[in-house]
Amino acid sequence: MKEPFSDLLKESPIFKNRNALSQSYVPETLLFRDKQIDYIVKILTPSLKGDKGRNLFIYGKTGTGKTSCMKYVLDKVRNISTVKAKISYINCRLHNSRYRVLNKIVSDHLPVYAKHGYGTVDIYGKIIHWIEEDSKILIVVLDEIDMVTDLDDLVYTLTRANNDMKNGGVVLAGISNTISFKDRLDPRSLSSLYEAELVFPPYNSNELSEILRQRAELGFKRDVIDPSTINLAAAISAKDSGDARLALMMLSNAGELAEEKGEKKITADDVKEASKNAEEEIAYELISTLPEHQRLIVYAISMLTLQGSRYKKLVAGEDTYLFSGEIYDKYVAVIHSLRKEPKSSRWYRKYISDLEMQGLVATYESGKGIRGHTKLIKLLYPPAKIKATIEKGLFNESEAEGK
Ligand code: ADP
Numbered sequence: 426m427k428e429p430f431s432d433l434l435k436e437s438p439i440f441k442n443r444n445a446l447s448q449s450y451v452p453e454t455l456l457f458r459d460k461q462i463d464y465i466v467k468i469l470t471p472s473l474k475g476d477k478g479r480n481l482f483i484y485g486k487t488g489t490g491k492t493s494c495m496k497y498v499l500d501k502v503r504n505i506s507t508v509k510a511k512i513s514y515i516n517c518r519l520h521n522s523r524y525r526v527l528n529k530i531v532s533d534h535l536p537v538y539a540k541h542g543y544g545t546v547d548i549y550g551k552i553i554h555w556i557e558e559d560s561k562i563l564i565v566v567l568d569e570i571d572m573v574t575d576l577d578d579l580v581y582t583l584t585r586a587n588n589d590m591k592n593g594g595v596v597l598a599g600i601s602n603t604i605s606f607k608d609r610l611d612p613r614s615l616s617s618l619y620e621a622e623l624v625f626p627p628y629n630s631n632e633l634s635e636i637l638r639q640r641a642e643l644g645f646k647r648d649v650i651d652p653s654t655i656n657l658a659a660a661i662s663a664k665d666s667g668d669a670r671l672a673l674m675m676l677s678n679a680g681e682l683a684e685e686k687g688e689k690k691i692t693a694d695d696v697k698e699a700s701k702n703a704e705e706e707i708a709y710e711l712i713s714t715l716p717e718h719q720r721l722i723v724y725a726i727s728m729l730t731l732q733g734s735r736y737k738k739l740v741a742g743e744d745t746y747l748f749s750g751e752i753y754d755k756y757v758a759v760i761h762s763l764r765k766e767p768k769s770s771r772w773y774r775k776y777i778s779d780l781e782m783q784g785l786v787a788t789y790e791s792g793k794g795i796r797g798h799t800k801l802i803k804l805l806y807p808p809a810k811i812k813a814t815i816e817k818g819l820f821n822e823s824e825a826e827g828k
Pocket residue numbers: 447448449450451452454455456457458485486487488489490491492493494636669670673
């Protein structure tokens with residue numbers, strides 16, 4: 426009989442440290458981001474010394490190193506004993522409403538009040554009192570801030586806090602993956618949030634190669650992967666998106682494939698195969714964290730893609746493209762069947778450009794055709810799988826949240 430768990434206990438011929446290849450791992454040195462790190466440090470320094478510094482807003486596509494750079498800076502800060510400021514790092518994917526964000530601040534700094542089920546006003550009062558009592562500076566880092574559903578309320582509350590206090594202050598650092606995020610804020614919140622701004626550009630192929638090389642050394646055993654194979658993974662990711670997360674996922678999936686196949690080395694074929702899986706995994710992750718209306722728009726797109734466009738004959742050869750208008754109609758129908766209110770078509774167009782930014786859809790202008798000037802939209806992932814993923818989420822949804 427085979428020893429139970431023998432596979433589990435056997436040492437991997439490929440991996441030295443799987444964790445080093447995961448996307449949550451922050452390497453000791455972040456490559457190509459000196460300028461960005463210096464800028465974050467420069468903007469936060471006054472606040473760390475106890476003055477009310479400037480709010481900072483950071484944006485760039487997924488996988489450009491925003492979270493890693495921020496965490497890197499915050500880790501350094503933690504080791505400096507003279508730092509006056511208190512810091513809350515908040516992942517807004519998890520804490521996606523004003524209430525949840527305030528609750529997270531309380532649980533970070535005033536844990537006795539957390540989990541008491543206090544309402545927003547009470548929590549807010551506790552935080553203000555705590556800041557004022559000895560003129561603290563509270564730095565609130567809102568990562569993936571675009572995930573917050575009542576965003577204006579949140580930004581307004583946190584910036585207004587400075588008017589409600591005689592001593593101390595709140596400084597915000599918002600991080601977003603979408604540029605059109607700006608359009609979601611009212612002008613007042615916008616101007617208070619954007620006191621300083623920082624952009625993270627996508628990585629090019631050479632930069633991704635370096636990033637992957639650094640991680641391959643930590644994650645894989647010696648000579649398991651050739652430089653040319655790393656370059657291939659980098660080139661594929663650079664062409665698609667410049668997303669380091671995608672590149673890393675591809676690399677570690679390629680390692681898993683090589684291990685499954687009992688290979689001694691990761692091959693180019695493993696990388697190509699892994700690139701398909703990595704894309705799908707990322708699509709599912711993206712969808713699971715999309716705000717409700719955007720998710721339902723993607724749902725409408727997946728349904729229509731499966732049915733085929735109503736205007737198929739008008740766009741000969743482009744049968745996987747859909748008309749913007751028919752998607753909107755489908756979205757409205759879906760929303761009504763859920764007994765909810767649809768967003769206006771103006772919002773709809775913004776959402777579509779967000780979805781394009783995130784790489785879920787591609788769009789192009791039809792030019793002057795029979796139906797006049799219109800936008801054509803194409804889903805970039807398998808529609809049946811996308812539809813099933815969203816349906817799973819729709820029926821598990823529960824929104825029992827005190828506001
Ligand atoms: P973002 O927050 O912009 O989506 P992340 O900071 O989460 O991106 O980065 C995604 C992954 O890529 C992480 O695993 C991170 O360690 C890695 N990474 C990103 N930028 C760099 C870099 N400059 N050097 C090394 N690793 C990086």
